[in-house]
Amino acid sequence: MASKYLTGAGSESKQLATWYFTFAAIIFGAQLLFGLVAAIQYIMPGFLYGVVDFSIARIIHINALVVWMVFAMFGSVYWLLPDETGIETVGIKIGKLLFWIFAAAIVVVVLVYLLIQVGPADATTIWFITEGREYIEAPRWADWGIVVVALGFVANLFLTGMKGKQTGIVTVLMADMIAFAGLYLAGMFFTDNISIDQYWWWWVIHLWVEATWEVFVGAIAAYGLIKMIGAHRQVVEMWLWIEVTMLFGSGILGLGHHYFWIGTPEYWWEIGALFSALEPLPLVAMFIHVLYDWGKTQGIQHEKGLPESVITNKPAFTWFVLNAFGNFLGAGIWGFFHTLPQVNLYTHGTQFTSAHGHLAFFGAYATILVGMMYIAVQGTNGIKVMKHTKASIWAVSMITGGVVGMTVALTIAGYVQVLVSRAQMGATWAAYFDGQSGVWFAQAMDWRLIMGVVTFLGFIFLAKDLLTTGKNPVHER
């Protein structure tokens, strides 16, 4: 059964987790706002032109995405550590200090993005304004700050894991988080050779989102299943090890699908195609695993003649199931769509990638991290069985509907771009704008904005629910 050790009140680790979750939720909102700005600019290019240009809106959109997810990941670990290890997290005072350093650094970085934006073509810009490399634009000083914070976090995790009970989940997290932190170093150098540049840049981006982050999700899903439906730990942890095998077995060399066209040798076609084609398999496994365990525990409950649901946190579990499905659909299916080099030759660098990016980041990561936020609300408020509220249902429906809608719209825009600008017209400047000016592309961008607004409204419901549901009398205490 679920561990009952430290439900929230009295645990400093869990308190720190709620700080991380709160900051993450705020940044999540910022991500959506700047996404809306960029979406409007596709339709009205004059919008904020010269004030917050598309490049700046997009930098904040995607950097906020990465940052809120990392914050929520750190929060998730601080939340589950006392439950898993049976002890209070070691070095929590340093952990709290690092949180404030991290949060302050992020605020400074974002203000510089917004107010200074670009700099002269020299090293001072790279160190203090922007590194200009998608997703990891953060200037070098912030890179080093992030390294220090990540080291502190990993140290806390290791010291706690070694002192307390070292479960399978904690073991996987320890190995995974050290790789996660270490990989960031691959993005911290400058070179004149853009092929070398992008080679190592992908080590950070791909080995995060298609390897270490996925394993992290596996570990969190395992924790959630034990916690929320009382799944059997031994079974859950065996699945976790199988998932690690499959995720790292396919994902590490699946990196090759980014090396088709950046100057790297042709052998990456075969390696990238083979291993990235295998990448959806663990996502199928994770999907089956969640539904199977749910059905199994509920079935046992029924046999005992107890009709009530085994789920102790309805909103969190909803987000976890969405994760299982969204991960498979967004990362798996939408990824496989364009992963073979024969297709990727035309789809590389089009809205196709953007469609995949939206559904994958949402399905694989946003869902489960929001689920963890609900688990934290439950724990902090001493709730035994947490139920859906109207706001939680509106939130999950509108956010999911909005993201799926954006994905469909971007996929259609991608088709137009692939067929008109690439296959038909040969990828030139004129070909690019011919595709962009087409009515199908324009319609797709209109729908993307509408669905983006739906997503944002859903976020407002989510924020409201996270802030108020803890005190709602509807839950069993």
Add this chain to the structure above:
Amino acid sequence: MVNKSVWSDNRFWRRTATWVTGFASLLLIWLTFDTSTQIAMGNDQNLQNKVTKRVPGPTVINYKITYEFSPKRGLEVPIIGGNDGKGMSLFQEKEKFFGRDDYSEEEAGALLHLGKLGSQAKNCMDCHTLLGNGAYYAPDLTKAWLDPAWGPNGAMQALTGKNTKEEAMAEFLQHPDQYPTHARMMPDLGITAKEAKGLVAFLKHMSSIDTNGFPRNFGKIKGAIHGK
């Protein structure tokens, strides 16, 4: 449990996970060594000796660069200094770049360095794609140097009032908001004349990188506005 199967044994799967991850990582590291050698930047000596490199040295800006079909590889490759008729570079035909075709290794290297720094300092990648990576709000820059729009028959030289490709590009980069090519205009990023020259060198160099045929049929398909 007495008759427990190995397939439901956590220790077995933990070890499998460790071995598979270790093996995949080692393979990746080994491939990284090989790839790093293959994509290391060449030098002037290579160009003089007619050695084809996947990423040529900076002095490639002294040469004429085209992008042509290689029957042997079945895809388009960068051709430097003329085609031998079989899809291989001759490294002979020069092309003036801002009036010169004799940039030394140091001069060309400094220009490329400035251009690469500039590409990052101005966040190019957050509107454009470079080698296909980046944002999708503006055209891909991988082969921008070879784009017919900037060539003698394209619109951009007339629009900017310049007589060469590189001067037209440099002028555009310095004052993009004065030359609206589309409703979606590039903003003024405060690019200086010196930085613009570096950026154009960076673009010319990037067009010489062997990208395994990406993008396909660049500027060659009938029906494309400037392609014949």
